[in-house]
Amino acid sequence: MNIRFYNARVLTMVPGQDIFMGEVWVMGDRIAFVGTMQEGKKYIEEKLKEAPLWEREIDCDGNIIMPGFKNAHTHSAMTLMRSRADDLPLQDWLGNQIFPVEAKMTEEDIYHLSKIAIMEYLTGGVTAAFEMYLTPFSVADSFRDCGMRCVQTSCVNNFSQSIELLERYYNELNGRDEYNSFILGLHAEYTCSRELLEQASELVHKYKAPFWAHIQETKKELSECMERYGMTPIELFDELGLFDYGGGGYHVVWTTKDDRRIMKKRGLYAVTNPASNLKLASGIAGISRYIEDDIPVAIGTDGPASNNALDMFREMFLVATLAKVKDDDASSIDASRVLEMATTNGAHAMGLNDADCLSEGKLADLIMLDMHQPNMQPVNNIIKNIVYSAGKTNVVMTMIGGIIRYENGKFNIGVEPEEVYKKAEEISKRIYG
Amino acid sequence: MNIRFYNARVLTMVPGQDIFMGEVWVMGDRIAFVGTMQEGKKYIEEKLKEAPLWEREIDCDGNIIMPGFKNAHTHSAMTLMRSRADDLPLQDWLGNQIFPVEAKMTEEDIYHLSKIAIMEYLTGGVTAAFEMYLTPFSVADSFRDCGMRCVQTSCVNNFSQSIELLERYYNELNGRDEYNSFILGLHAEYTCSRELLEQASELVHKYKAPFWAHIQETKKELSECMERYGMTPIELFDELGLFDYGGGGYHVVWTTKDDRRIMKKRGLYAVTNPASNLKLASGIAGISRYIEDDIPVAIGTDGPASNNALDMFREMFLVATLAKVKDDDASSIDASRVLEMATTNGAHAMGLNDADCLSEGKLADLIMLDMHQPNMQPVNNIIKNIVYSAGKTNVVMTMIGGIIRYENGKFNIGVEPEEVYKKAEEISKRIYG
Numbered sequence: 097m098n099i100r101f102y103n104a105r106v107l108t109m110v111p112g113q114d115i116f117m118g119e120v121w122v123m124g125d126r127i128a129f130v131g132t133m134q135e136g137k138k139y140i141e142e143k144l145k146e147a148p149l150w151e152r153e154i155d156c157d158g159n160i161i162m163p164g165f166k167n168a169h170t171h172s173a174m175t176l177m178r179s180r181a182d183d184l185p186l187q188d189w190l191g192n193q194i195f196p197v198e199a200k201m202t203e204e205d206i207y208h209l210s211k212i213a214i215m216e217y218l219t220g221g222v223t224a225a226f227e228m229y230l231t232p233f234s235v236a237d238s239f240r241d242c243g244m245r246c247v248q249t250s251c252v253n254n255f256s257q258s259i260e261l262l263e264r265y266y267n268e269l270n271g272r273d274e275y276n277s278f279i280l281g282l283h284a285e286y287t288c289s290r291e292l293l294e295q296a297s298e299l300v301h302k303y304k305a306p307f308w309a310h311i312q313e314t315k316k317e318l319s320e321c322m323e324r325y326g327m328t329p330i331e332l333f334d335e336l337g338l339f340d341y342g343g344g345g346y347h348v349v350w351t352t353k354d355d356r357r358i359m360k361k362r363g364l365y366a367v368t369n370p371a372s373n374l375k376l377a378s379g380i381a382g383i384s385r386y387i388e389d390d391i392p393v394a395i396g397t398d399g400p401a402s403n404n405a406l407d408m409f410r411e412m413f414l415v416a417t418l419a420k421v422k423d424d425d426a427s428s429i430d431a432s433r434v435l436e437m438a439t440t441n442g443a444h445a446m447g448l449n450d451a452d453c454l455s456e457g458k459l460a461d462l463i464m465l466d467m468h469q470p471n472m473q474p475v476n477n478i479i480k481n482i483v484y485s486a487g488k489t490n491v492v493m494t495m496i497g498g499i500i501r502y503e504n505g506k507f508n509i510g511v512e513p514e515e516v517y518k519k520a521e522e523i524s525k526r527i528y529g
Numbered sequence: 530m531n532i533r534f535y536n537a538r539v540l541t542m543v544p545g546q547d548i549f550m551g552e553v554w555v556m557g558d559r560i561a562f563v564g565t566m567q568e569g570k571k572y573i574e575e576k577l578k579e580a581p582l583w584e585r586e587i588d589c590d591g592n593i594i595m596p597g598f599k600n601a602h603t604h605s606a607m608t609l610m611r612s613r614a615d616d617l618p619l620q621d622w623l624g625n626q627i628f629p630v631e632a633k634m635t636e637e638d639i640y641h642l643s644k645i646a647i648m649e650y651l652t653g654g655v656t657a658a659f660e661m662y663l664t665p666f667s668v669a670d671s672f673r674d675c676g677m678r679c680v681q682t683s684c685v686n687n688f689s690q691s692i693e694l695l696e697r698y699y700n701e702l703n704g705r706d707e708y709n710s711f712i713l714g715l716h717a718e719y720t721c722s723r724e725l726l727e728q729a730s731e732l733v734h735k736y737k738a739p740f741w742a743h744i745q746e747t748k749k750e751l752s753e754c755m756e757r758y759g760m761t762p763i764e765l766f767d768e769l770g771l772f773d774y775g776g777g778g779y780h781v782v783w784t785t786k787d788d789r790r791i792m793k794k795r796g797l798y799a800v801t802n803p804a805s806n807l808k809l810a811s812g813i814a815g816i817s818r819y820i821e822d823d824i825p826v827a828i829g830t831d832g833p834a835s836n837n838a839l840d841m842f843r844e845m846f847l848v849a850t851l852a853k854v855k856d857d858d859a860s861s862i863d864a865s866r867v868l869e870m871a872t873t874n875g876a877h878a879m880g881l882n883d884a885d886c887l888s889e890g891k892l893a894d895l896i897m898l899d900m901h902q903p904n905m906q907p908v909n910n911i912i913k914n915i916v917y918s919a920g921k922t923n924v925v926m927t928m929i930g931g932i933i934r935y936e937n938g939k940f941n942i943g944v945e946p947e948e949v950y951k952k953a954e955e956i957s958k959r960i961y962g
Contacts (some may be wrong), residue, residue: 473953474611516906
């Protein structure tokens with residue numbers, strides 16, 4: 097499809113580039129042109145001589161065209177447990193509400209349940225998810241069938257899957273189709289034996305690949321690792337060579353100065369999940385410390401059992417404002433910094449270097465935000481509006497790889513919403529009774 | 530208008546009543562019937578013999594019908610400054626960004642700027658706002674002309690308006706029209722002389738009326754009052770007799786045990802504004818302490834210059850989850866409690882005892898939430914879904930006093946959205962240049 101967006105407020109997220117009124121042209125799965133009205137006109141005149149006709153020309157009427165959000169940590173299929181396990185102490189939540197249910201979920205269940213999350217991503221302008229769940233092959237199928245971009249890592253641990261499976265995921269999911277890729281990782285220190293960590297390190301070195309895990313989400317996780325090994329999970333992973341080719345951690349709520357020194361040295365990313373960290377009472381991550389220490393931060397929703405919405409707007413608001421209250425300083429962390437985290441940094445953390453901003457040759461993973469709703473008026477400062485005031489309600493279009501997957505409330509994912517919901521209800525009935 | 534909602538999931542917010550599949554009938558500005566399918570059928574058969582025909586019969590298709598949210602603290606016309614004054618220290622924000630702009634705002638400006646906020650309330654299922662701003666008469670006109678319910682208090686202080694005006698507001702706005710009412714109040718201790726507080730107390734006693742103000746929003750406010758008077762603002766107000774007929778405070782982030790003893794004794798409400806308190810680094814209110822001490826809590830957004838969205842879903846999520854992280858306990862404060870705060874408690878705090886729940890004879894201030902969006906699926910626990918996962922995107926209808934003011938993205942407020950935006954841009958241009 098060749099699609100031309102015009103009369104748009106274009107927010108490219110190219111560093112140093114301001115918002116301008118202009119055009120974005122999409123040809124195939126890539127961005128063919130981004131420019132101001134003026135350049136656009138000249139370009140059209142030249143280009144139209146050789147270019148194919150537009151399948152669609154979309155008058156954006158002053159709406160924003162910008163890169164899609166990158167949800168840098170999630171467990172999509174946990175839609176099954178959404179709102180079933182709230183307001184409980186963490187141990188009760190995990191031990192009695194999550195693990196027993198997960199034991200009953202099949203690969204096929206996970207395929208179907210992931211689709212509810214994928215639909216929610218689309219309604220919220222998320223164009224790629226950094227996913228971790230039990231059955232990576234069926235998760236990949238689900239994302240591919242919906243036309244949604246997915247970067248997976250594994251949740252291999254002592255009780256689930258194996259190091260052999262981890263290597264298979266890595267080899268078979270990378271390059272399998274245009275929507276999926278896979279990055280090495282394990283669930284977390286507290287669920288993995290030293291032997292498993294050492295085996296993972298062998299893979300890291302065999303493939304010279306980055307490594308990811310849940311890291312230092314709770315105080316308990318930190319103190320128990322200190323007891324076991326006399327060091328933090330980050331120190332342990334580093335000593336085992338797991339970070340020799342970079343990578344990062346999800347949550348990273350509780351880090352020491354030494355941890356951050358290692359993160360900086362190894363080029364690690366910190367993926368923050370503020371809504372989940374509040375709701376499970378894990379704590380408030382010190383995002384300003386990461387910024388000071390020059391550690392790139394990306395943002396994820398975590399899974400729908402712990403959040404419960406998959407909403408990057410909510411997460412952005414929380415990243416900015418929790419930093420302010422934690423630092424006791426209303427000027428702490430600017431909105432534009434947070435928007436980078438939710439787009440550019442997320443893309444880089446996930447290895448999606450072709451989906452980090454809007455410029456010629458990049459993947460056409462982009463969204464349109466409605467400026468004609470009252471929460472965006474008057475038009476004072478658009479970036480601050482996006483971070484502090486916008487919401488899913490403003491997302492009127494989500495495009496992935498040049499294909500519009502969501503537009504004005506309608507999905508284009510190869511299946512009807514009500515079918516997806518019906519399937520989920522059936523699974524829910526079977527598992528919960 | 531006589532409107533019948535059927536095939537609805539009805540959430541009445543009547544204490545002890547569970548959600549049921551059923552009907553809600555609206556006749557004029559009131560609710561004529563709420564009941565299950567079964568009762569509904571019988572009732573229809575009986576009632577149809579005498580009742581007028583329905584102007585509309587709305588098939589809710591399993592969507593939720595519930596009371597609208599009560600935004601228990603806001604400054605609507607501050608839409609003018611939305612996203613113009615973010616990421617700044619509080620003193621800079623107030624002294625350089627807010628006060629100088631307010632000095633340039635006319636009564637007519639405030640009339641027009643309030644409408645943007647009113648539209649946003651409607652998109653977010655808010656059916657009444659507890660408003661405080663500079664020109665109560667033009668604010669009241671704005672709400673009346675849009676058909677939106679408004680309870681005002683004043684921001685009278687040493688520098689703006691007067692005690693005489695306060696009495697005029699009280700006498701002239703109560704009973705003026707069906708949408709507006711007025712409650713006695715002042716801006717805050719730190720902006721009002723002792724003399725002004727004493728004059729307000731005379732009005733409180735003259736009218737035997739409750740009293741409201743911004744109270745103990747910041748640590749600084751608390752400590753400066755301690756220096757001035759050797760007591761907290763709550764203690765001072767109580768000593769001056771301002772709370773002799775009840776009332777409450779906005780924000781109340783920093784309260785002592787003695788403060789809460791007074792609040793309990795006087796039957797005061799605590800209106801919490803978590804998004805604003807985070808964004809301005811004011812702190813995290815101890816909501817669990819209010820619950821323990823049996824002090825009713827309501828929820829407000831605060832104004833769009835400090836929040837910046839007027840979104841009760843965001844506030845509900847924050848009330849619940851900030852309590853969890855503050856209390857270091859994921860089981861702290863249940864979602865159902867928070868939903869009460871955002872609906873029933875808000876109505877009671879605002880004196881809207883006829884708009885607190887859905888039952889026969891109550892005001893038809895109600896909303897419809899879309900269950901067919903992915904963030905509400907699968908249908909596990911609807912109340913937890915509303916508090917933790919729903920958003921403005923789920924609000925498909927907002928009715929106030931029996932009139933649908935917002936439905937599927939369209940407004941019915943006597944003016945076109947683009948006209949409202951254009952007016953605001955003109956004002957913005959005049960004031961900011």
